[in-house]
Amino acid sequence: MTEVPASAVLNDGSDHTKKSKKRRREDILKDAVGNGDFGGSKPSKEERREAKRLKKLGEERGAGPETDEVLQINGNVGEVEKAAANGDKSESKLSKEARKEARRLKKLAKEQENGHAVAEQLPSNNSVNGIDKASDKATLKAEKARLKAEKKSAKTENTDGGSQPNSTKGTFDSGSGYVKDQVLAALPQSEIDDFLSTNFITISDPTSSTNLRPITQFSHLPTHHTTSPSPFTAFKSPTPIQSAAWPFLLSGRDVIGVAETGSGKTLAFGVPCIRSITSSSRTRGSPARAVIVSPTRELAAQIHTQMETLASPAHLSTVCVYGGVPKDPQRLALKTAHIIVATPGRLNDLINEGSADLSNVNYVVLDEADRMLDKGFEEEIRKIIATTPTKGRQTLMFTATWPPSVRDLASTFMKTPVHISIGADNPTGELRANTKITQLVEVVDPRQKETRLLQLLKQHQGAGATKNDRILVFCLYKKEAARIESFLSARGMKAAGIHGDMSQDKRTASLSAFKTGTCPLLVATDVAARGLDIPAVKAVINVTFPLTVEDYVHRIGRTGRAGADGLAITLFTEHDKAQSGALINVLRAAGQEIPEELLRFGTTVKKKGHEAYGAFYKGPGVGGKKEGTKIKFD
Numbered sequence: 001m002t003e004v005p006a007s008a009v010l011n012d013g014s015d016h017t018k019k020s021k022k023r024r025r026e027d028i029l030k031d032a033v034g035n036g037d038f039g040g041s042k043p044s045k046e047e048r049r050e051a052k053r054l055k056k057l058g059e060e061r062g063a064g065p066e067t068d069e070v071l072q073i074n075g076n077v078g079e080v081e082k083a084a085a086n087g088d089k090s091e092s093k094l095s096k097e098a099r100k101e102a103r104r105l106k107k108l109a110k111e112q113e114n115g116h117a118v119a120e121q122l123p124s125n126n127s128v129n130g131i132d133k134a135s136d137k138a139t140l141k142a143e144k145a146r147l148k149a150e151k152k153s154a155k156t157e158n159t160d161g162g163s164q165p166n167s168t169k170g171t172f173d174s175g176s177g178y179v180k181d182q183v184l185a186a187l188p189q190s191e192i193d194d195f196l197s198t199n200f201i202t203i204s205d206p207t208s209s210t211n212l213r214p215i216t217q218f219s220h221l222p223t224h225h226t227t228s229p230s231p232f233t234a235f236k237s238p239t240p241i242q243s244a245a246w247p248f249l250l251s252g253r254d255v256i257g258v259a260e261t262g263s264g265k266t267l268a269f270g271v272p273c274i275r276s277i278t279s280s281s282r283t284r285g286s287p288a289r290a291v292i293v294s295p296t297r298e299l300a301a302q303i304h305t306q307m308e309t310l311a312s313p314a315h316l317s318t319v320c321v322y323g324g325v326p327k328d329p330q331r332l333a334l335k336t337a338h339i340i341v342a343t344p345g346r347l348n349d350l351i352n353e354g355s356a357d358l359s360n361v362n363y364v365v366l367d368e369a370d371r372m373l374d375k376g377f378e379e380e381i382r383k384i385i386a387t388t389p390t391k392g393r394q395t396l397m398f399t400a401t402w403p404p405s406v407r408d409l410a411s412t413f414m415k416t417p418v419h420i421s422i423g424a425d426n427p428t429g430e431l432r433a434n435t436k437i438t439q440l441v442e443v444v445d446p447r448q449k450e451t452r453l454l455q456l457l458k459q460h461q462g463a464g465a466t467k468n469d470r471i472l473v474f475c476l477y478k479k480e481a482a483r484i485e486s487f488l489s490a491r492g493m494k495a496a497g498i499h500g501d502m503s504q505d506k507r508t509a510s511l512s513a514f515k516t517g518t519c520p521l522l523v524a525t526d527v528a529a530r531g532l533d534i535p536a537v538k539a540v541i542n543v544t545f546p547l548t549v550e551d552y553v554h555r556i557g558r559t560g561r562a563g564a565d566g567l568a569i570t571l572f573t574e575h576d577k578a579q580s581g582a583l584i585n586v587l588r589a590a591g592q593e594i595p596e597e598l599l600r601f602g603t604t605v606k607k608k609g610h611e612a613y614g615a616f617y618k619g620p621g622v623g624g625k626k627e628g629t630k631i632k633f634d
C-alpha cells in the first residue's frame, strides 16, 4: 500500500495546505526526523540546525517533556515500522542496512509488544537517520531512566498485549505503533487543555498516567489514515469524540465512548479499525479481523456503508450480516471479509453453522453499546465475544447513553478501558440529550393524540416551503405504528412505515424513500430510534413515549445531527407518568422548558421499570408484567 502524506490528500482547511515559512521549517524537521529516508543522504548541516532550532522553539512554547529526542525516537520507530510493514524492497528507497534495521526493530516491537522496551533499544540507533544527537544525550539518558522506572512500576494488567501499559506522556504512545504527530506534539499544553475544556471532554483512564493528546486536526492522524480519497474531505476537523478517542484506540486501548447523538461516533471507532487491521501480522485462518455489532439491520447497513468507504482505499473488504435477507451472499462475502458489520442474531447463526469465524478478530465494537448489553441482547453478545480471542483483543463500546445498569457487564468484556465522555457538566456520562435539539413536551389526553398529531404535521409540514420537510413520527408498538400510518394515509398524507412486522424489503424501501425525500413522513417504532443518520430531519414527534428515557434521547437524536439544530415534540399522557421524573431531568439538563402539567406527574426518578428496552426485547413480559397476547414489542 502506498503511503500518502497527509498534506497531499486532506482538504480540511487546515494550515497544512499553506506553504508558510513555518510550514517549510516543519517540513524540514519532518524530513529529517519523522519521515527519515534511511537510505538517502543524511540531512544537511542546515537541516540539522533547523531541527535543533525547532526543538528549542518547541521547548520555549511549552511543549513540556517532549523533547526532540523523543520525537525523533518516535519518528524513527514509525518509519521503521512502516518500512518493515511495506516490505516492498524493489520500490523502497531504503538501503540494505536500513532495511535490516527496520526488520530488527519490527521484530523487537512484536516480541516485546511494549513500546517502552522498543524505546529502550533505540539509543543504539542514533545514527539511523543521521541526526546528531550527541547534544541531547543527557535528555535521552533521563528519558531512558524515566521509561525504565515507569516500566518497572507499571501494573501490566493484561499480559496478553490487549491493553497497553502506561504511556510516556503521550510521546511514545504504545507498542501498537501509534506515533504522535510532531505538530500535535509541539502544541503548547495550554492549547490542549483549552481544547479539552471547551469541548467538555472528560477522559478517565484507570491506568492513570496515560496522557494522550486529542487529535485536534485530521492532519495529526498517522499517515496510514490519510488514504485517497480522503474520508474527511467534507469535514473541517474531528468532532470531540473523534479527537479524544482516536489516540487511545490507535494505541490499542479499550475505550468506552459516550457522546451525544449525531456527534460522529461511527468514524470515532471506524478510523482506528482500519489501522488495527493493517497493523495485524496474522496471516493464517479466517480473514476477519474486526467485528462491529449493532442492534438493528438498518443501522448495521449504514455503518457498513461508512466502513466500506474507509476500508476500500486500504484494500480491505467488508460484509454486512443481518437477518431478514438470504444468507448465501453473506456466507460468500464472509470468506474474504476483514470487517464484519452485523446484527447479533444472524451473526450467531452464521457462527454456529461455521460460516463466520471470529477466531482472528481483535477489534470488537459494540455500537449502541447500552442496548447491546441490555437483557434483550446480552446472551447473543456473550456468545459472539466468546468466539473472539481474549488475547490481543481490543473491545470498544460507543453510545450516547450509558446507564449504570450496563456498566458492570461492560467491564467483564473489557480490559482497563479508558472512559471518554463528552458533554457539559457531565464527567460521569449521565444521561444527556443533544443540546442542539429544542424539546417540546405536551401533556395530552390519550384519546387526543391522533388529532394533535395531525395538527402538528399540518403546522410543520403543511403547504409551501415546508411541504417536503422530513418528519419522523415514533410509536411504541408495531400495531400502533401500522395504525398511525393508515390513519395519516387515509387523511391524504403520504406516509411510509418502518417496524418489525414488515418484510426487510419493505423496511429498506420505506427508509430509502424517507432518506431521498420521496416520502418525507416516516412512522416508525424504536427500530428506527438508534443510530440512523438521515439527512435534515426537521422534527421528531413522539406519539407514544418509549419504554425508557434512554430511548427517548436516541429517538429525538434523529434530528439535530452533526451540529445542526433540531426539534422534538413529545405527546405525554398519564400512562407515561412513571417516566416523568427521568424526562424532567433530561429536559432540565438540556436547558429546556418544563411544562407545569408534566411536573404534576412527579419528579421522582423511578428505578428502571423494564429490564430490557422494549423494541428489542424477546423474552416474556417486561417490567414484571405478563406479555400481552396481541400487541408485541418489535
Ligand SMILES: Nc1ncnc2c1ncn2[C@@H]1O[C@H](COP(=O)(O)OP(=O)(O)OP(=O)(O)O)[C@@H](O)[C@H]1O
Binding pocket: 235, 236, 237, 238, 239, 242, 259, 260, 261, 262, 263, 264, 265, 266, 267, 399, 400, 530, 531, 532, 533, 557, 561, 562
Ligand atoms: N468530523 C466531522 N465533522 C462534521 N461532521 C461529521 C464528522 N464526523 C462525522 N460527521 C457526520 O456526522 C453525522 C453523524 O455521525 P454518526 O452517525 O457517526 O453519529 P453518532 O454519534 O454515531 O450518532 P448516534 O448516537 O445517533 O448513533 C454523519 O452524517 C457524519 O457524516
